[in-house]
Amino acid sequence: MADALLKVTGIYKSFAGVRALQDINLTFEHGRIHCLVGENGCGKSTLIKVIAGxxxxxxxxxxxxxxxxxxxxxxxxxxxxxxxIYQDFSLFPNLTVAENIALNKELAEGRRFVNWRRVRQIATDSLERIEVDLPLDALVEEVSVANKQLIAIAKALRQNAQLIIMDEPTSALTEREIRALFAIIRKLQERGIAFLFVSHKLNEVLEISETIIVMRNSKIVSSGDRSEYDSTRLIYEMTGQKIADKAYDFEPDMSQPPLLRVEGLNSSDLIHDISFELRSGEIIGVTGLLGSGRTELALALYGMLPIDSGTVEIDGEQV
Structure with missing residues (x-):
């Protein structure tokens, strides 16, 4: 077993008499990828914040x-x-990539003014450690979510990170961006950096983890080597229930009129020419990247966003 980087023993935490953590015992090793899973409210975020002080x-x-x-x-x-690295990345959107990475570093070298050459060099060196090239003078608010993630990692490395805790790091990433992130995590792991990867995406947990930690109701209910787990065991230990893996075949009755009909819906520059039908018992999924218009479509259907053109019918009546 590798030397322990972090060890927590018998940790308890309560808020207003409500127990958030109960008897938490964990060991984190150098150069190992640990994954923490559990339902919402089980105590994951509280544990992270206790570890982070x-x-x-x-x-x-x-x-x-x-x-x-x-x-x-x-x-x-x-x-x-x-x-x-929290979900919002804790970056300053109005500062440049270089400034965010070099923030808090002693930059003035005894003078009254910031040494901008040194700022850029610090940022360049940090990005080179993860083999990433980003525009140093770009404002963080102008870069993609995936690149914000990389900036946060580079910033952590600049502060000599030994354990990087990532809270839902893939929630807004494309599949390609997830592959790139995992490649970076594995490279850093080879250099002795440990990770605590917190996610609800069990397929990703099973792919990236070496050690899995499962929380339920403020307690650690299970922890062990990745080889001991599959998705069925993870779901059972997270929920305390056995979930049957069933496939349901459903074909909507196309002879029946739709409950909801949307035709040619347009709203400003937010959504364009949206048309679909929804029948009784049918489930329609709407997916897309951040900013693609999913939320705006929902707001328009609910009447909270003005519709420029198109029609919405409910039970055959236009609304």
């Missing part, structure tokens, strides 16, 4: 790099190499 634990011990911390602060965690 954001929340003060009620009881238990936290040991990082062999040092026990009675009161772990966020600065303590960062100095010991614990970095968290």
């Amino acid at each position: 954001v929340y003060e634990r009620d009881a238990g011990e936290i040991i990082i790099n062999g040092k026990s911390f009675e009161h772990l602060s966020p600065i303590d965690a960062i100095q010991e190499g614990i970095q968290v």
